[in-house]
Amino acid sequence: MKHLNELFKYIDQNANRFIEDLKILCKQPSVSAQKRGINECVNLLEKIMEDIGIKVRIFKVKNGNPIVFGELKSGSSKESLGFYNHYDVQPPDPLDEWKFPPFNPVIKDGKFYARGASDNKGDLISRLEAVRAFLEVYGDVPVNLKFLIEGEEESGSPHLPDFVRENTNLLRAEGYLWEGEGVDIEGRPIVTLGAKGIIHVEFRARGPKIDVHSSRAPLVPNPAWRLVWMLSMLKGNDEKIKIPGWYDNVVPPDEEDIRLLEEAPFDEEADKRELGLKEYLLGVTGTESLKTLLFSPTCNISGFYSGYTGPGTKTVLPSEAFVRVDFRLVVDQKPDLLFRKLKNYLKENRFEDITVIKHSAYEAAKTPASDPFVTRVVKTAKRIYSLRPVIWPTSAGTGPLYVIRKWLGIPVVSAGGPGYPGSRIHAPNENIRLKDYIKSIKYMVAIISTYEE
Amino acid sequence: MKHLNELFKYIDQNANRFIEDLKILCKQPSVSAQKRGINECVNLLEKIMEDIGIKVRIFKVKNGNPIVFGELKSGSSKESLGFYNHYDVQPPDPLDEWKFPPFNPVIKDGKFYARGASDNKGDLISRLEAVRAFLEVYGDVPVNLKFLIEGEEESGSPHLPDFVRENTNLLRAEGYLWEGEGVDIEGRPIVTLGAKGIIHVEFRARGPKIDVHSSRAPLVPNPAWRLVWMLSMLKGNDEKIKIPGWYDNVVPPDEEDIRLLEEAPFDEEADKRELGLKEYLLGVTGTESLKTLLFSPTCNISGFYSGYTGPGTKTVLPSEAFVRVDFRLVVDQKPDLLFRKLKNYLKENRFEDITVIKHSAYEAAKTPASDPFVTRVVKTAKRIYSLRPVIWPTSAGTGPLYVIRKWLGIPVVSAGGPGYPGSRIHAPNENIRLKDYIKSIKYMVAIISTYEE
Numbered sequence: 001m002k003h004l005n006e007l008f009k010y011i012d013q014n015a016n017r018f019i020e021d022l023k024i025l026c027k028q029p030s031v032s033a034q035k036r037g038i039n040e041c042v043n044l045l046e047k048i049m050e051d052i053g054i055k056v057r058i059f060k061v062k063n064g065n066p067i068v069f070g071e072l073k074s075g076s077s078k079e080s081l082g083f084y085n086h087y088d089v090q091p092p093d094p095l096d097e098w099k100f101p102p103f104n105p106v107i108k109d110g111k112f113y114a115r116g117a118s119d120n121k122g123d124l125i126s127r128l129e130a131v132r133a134f135l136e137v138y139g140d141v142p143v144n145l146k147f148l149i150e151g152e153e154e155s156g157s158p159h160l161p162d163f164v165r166e167n168t169n170l171l172r173a174e175g176y177l178w179e180g181e182g183v184d185i186e187g188r189p190i191v192t193l194g195a196k197g198i199i200h201v202e203f204r205a206r207g208p209k210i211d212v213h214s215s216r217a218p219l220v221p222n223p224a225w226r227l228v229w230m231l232s233m234l235k236g237n238d239e240k241i242k243i244p245g246w247y248d249n250v251v252p253p254d255e256e257d258i259r260l261l262e263e264a265p266f267d268e269e270a271d272k273r274e275l276g277l278k279e280y281l282l283g284v285t286g287t288e289s290l291k292t293l294l295f296s297p298t299c300n301i302s303g304f305y306s307g308y309t310g311p312g313t314k315t316v317l318p319s320e321a322f323v324r325v326d327f328r329l330v331v332d333q334k335p336d337l338l339f340r341k342l343k344n345y346l347k348e349n350r351f352e353d354i355t356v357i358k359h360s361a362y363e364a365a366k367t368p369a370s371d372p373f374v375t376r377v378v379k380t381a382k383r384i385y386s387l388r389p390v391i392w393p394t395s396a397g398t399g400p401l402y403v404i405r406k407w408l409g410i411p412v413v414s415a416g417g418p419g420y421p422g423s424r425i426h427a428p429n430e431n432i433r434l435k436d437y438i439k440s441i442k443y444m445v446a447i448i449s450t451y452e453e
Numbered sequence: 454m455k456h457l458n459e460l461f462k463y464i465d466q467n468a469n470r471f472i473e474d475l476k477i478l479c480k481q482p483s484v485s486a487q488k489r490g491i492n493e494c495v496n497l498l499e500k501i502m503e504d505i506g507i508k509v510r511i512f513k514v515k516n517g518n519p520i521v522f523g524e525l526k527s528g529s530s531k532e533s534l535g536f537y538n539h540y541d542v543q544p545p546d547p548l549d550e551w552k553f554p555p556f557n558p559v560i561k562d563g564k565f566y567a568r569g570a571s572d573n574k575g576d577l578i579s580r581l582e583a584v585r586a587f588l589e590v591y592g593d594v595p596v597n598l599k600f601l602i603e604g605e606e607e608s609g610s611p612h613l614p615d616f617v618r619e620n621t622n623l624l625r626a627e628g629y630l631w632e633g634e635g636v637d638i639e640g641r642p643i644v645t646l647g648a649k650g651i652i653h654v655e656f657r658a659r660g661p662k663i664d665v666h667s668s669r670a671p672l673v674p675n676p677a678w679r680l681v682w683m684l685s686m687l688k689g690n691d692e693k694i695k696i697p698g699w700y701d702n703v704v705p706p707d708e709e710d711i712r713l714l715e716e717a718p719f720d721e722e723a724d725k726r727e728l729g730l731k732e733y734l735l736g737v738t739g740t741e742s743l744k745t746l747l748f749s750p751t752c753n754i755s756g757f758y759s760g761y762t763g764p765g766t767k768t769v770l771p772s773e774a775f776v777r778v779d780f781r782l783v784v785d786q787k788p789d790l791l792f793r794k795l796k797n798y799l800k801e802n803r804f805e806d807i808t809v810i811k812h813s814a815y816e817a818a819k820t821p822a823s824d825p826f827v828t829r830v831v832k833t834a835k836r837i838y839s840l841r842p843v844i845w846p847t848s849a850g851t852g853p854l855y856v857i858r859k860w861l862g863i864p865v866v867s868a869g870g871p872g873y874p875g876s877r878i879h880a881p882n883e884n885i886r887l888k889d890y891i892k893s894i895k896y897m898v899a900i901i902s903t904y905e906e
Contacts, residue, residue, distance in 0.1 A: 033765070198768075200766050200768070202766070209727070212728065213850065214753045214755055214781075215649070215848070215849035215850040215851070216849065217751035217752075217779075218734065218745045218849070219746050220733070220734065221730070221734055224754035224757050225754055229685060232681055232684075232685035235678065236682075274662070277661065277673065280672040280673070281671065289672060292671045298667070298671055299670075300667045300670040301675055301677035301681070301759065301760065302760050302766065302768060302769050303759065303760035303761040303767070303769070303771075304757050304759045306754065306756065307754065308756045308777070309757070309775075313653050313755065313777055313813070314756070315651075315653070315755060315850075315851075316755050318754070318755070324760070326766070326768050328668065359765075359766045395668070396671070397666065397768075398668070398768075
């Protein structure tokens, strides 16, 4: 770790160049949902990585976006450190809410505005620039580095699992740094040790061939009612999921998890104020709120549509109805098994008329806080940010990290990145603070340098 | 009835003039939902009626469309016959599905195309032309005539009840002819003796202040779920409404009603084919189907909306949700009482967070088939159409006829009109057959002439 000062000096001296690189990458649209600019972004990324000195392989994906894999051998180490990032971004809509064009980065008041500035191009480039620093200052890195960079994260990573299954040796490493969230409102670095799983399902019911007048209701089945009755069997208003066996494999939080939750800074009152809530569901408070948030399976209605929903009313009996439900899963729930249980449950309760479409399915995954890789990342965070990191045993959200954590058995930690609570990821005016960007490069350099010993 | 031939001769000789009058009226848009052309239509209608010789009074309605009341005294009779019609029409949308402009009538292959051709301008004009025939041929009518013509039927007749309450003497008559449906697929005249009531309700639930990421589901109430749980308490999948006391005042069909249903021509298999159904709800067939259709209260979801309903999926926890439910009522259910029962039921079951908006409320009403006024209308239909009329003890749909039937105790029968099963009322390419139009004028003349004896 004695060389950090040299490296940091190099980073400070080259800050403008690093910002320039981020500009170049953010200028290139790469919207997976709209299949926009994907190949151009892959070519650009390849050029940037090769210019740094990273060996790049582009893996074509059938009916999907290429996966970019980068590798850099260390002259001195047999260990490998992996990085997961994605080059695709969310659509920039609604466009008219942007202060600056989403794909023409603008710097103002120390902030860098562009789609992807934080999620995930800022994060990705900060990791690549850390490598550049090592190679330019010392001509070598103290650990083998692997970069797994996909182009469909914002569309549910449909092709990542197959890629991981087919390339286990290529991907092997002692630990993976997942895309990170940056810092919290107090500037504390955030370290997250897992993610929930998900099954996103659409249920579709059919009534008469075409919409009919609602006076026909005594004789004609109504698809919206079919969905209501079906849904009321999925979850009761005690928030318990009623599908038999749904909770069978749930692993409750352990003592270490609970200790982390007790230590986690969480302004419950501010959160409720922001949401406009008097209390949380079932009246939970304190550590119990966080336990509920992070360790409960969910069954959420994300969209419901049937019939006439314009102004006024229309006496119609709709011909169709659909509802979308996202079930978040916790460790060790099995998405495929649960989806089968769901289908059987519907069949047993005579809802075979309802079509069930699975949009996406992820497993949950977690790395224990006691894992040495976690210790390495957390200790370095503390040193670089001079503040106690916020450690979440898992995210309430979902990411595809189970393919590395569960399938390959590799510890995975989300950390780093130039994000802050005002980054507005997935929203108009996505931005980062330049000081966070430079700091996140230093943080990555520091993590890599821990392998020097 | 000896003079009918003279009257019919006059009608045949003046057919073109009657068609011209209908053209003039249909050319004038009068869309109540869009407040379009209302006053112009009222002025035009007044002119047409005064030209015929009917005394017209325009009743202004606060925040509503004027009610046109017409009266013609008979030189020989103390009895009065009433007519109910409306001059407003449904919006013409979707415009691009019209073969001809909706407000520029076109005649093609013996059919007259225009918005309002059947519902309800054709019906209205056929009645007015019948009066013209009497006055031009004999200079008198054999019964006092009253025309109650409102301009908000297509918007739920919100101001008709108050008008009737305030004008009971003016409206007094021995019987009312309500707007009629014309003929069925075999050319048989349709006579309908009642209509269901309705309460159209909107339920609105609120979740967090703004849409939030669905990972927040363990703590944040979801408004779509609130509605699902509430709805599942309103009606079970046995189609029974669960609100206590909902069926208390229901009058079941009597023997006469059932006899009419047994005689009613109803091609159940064709109907199911058209709807794409293997069977009706709860497997009913035959007369039981009609009994269910016409004598069951309903609870129909006409629209449900929450969250993201565009293509793909979005992991969102919606901030709001609404559902619209139309409850059809039968004789003698009381809308105000039932609405209170509904609100109490929600309160008792802790759904006070859900806002309930009443969009419209009508009572059901029926006239017994044995009523002499019904006999008069039915007998005349048989004579004019030379076919046995189809008599429905009630419609499955709803109309505001209870204000005359129940409040004033006057028999009300829906009959006449130029409609046929292909009239496409409320839809693009609304049309009538010219021969049906001329026949419906003769039918009205014949009904009026029954008062000569």
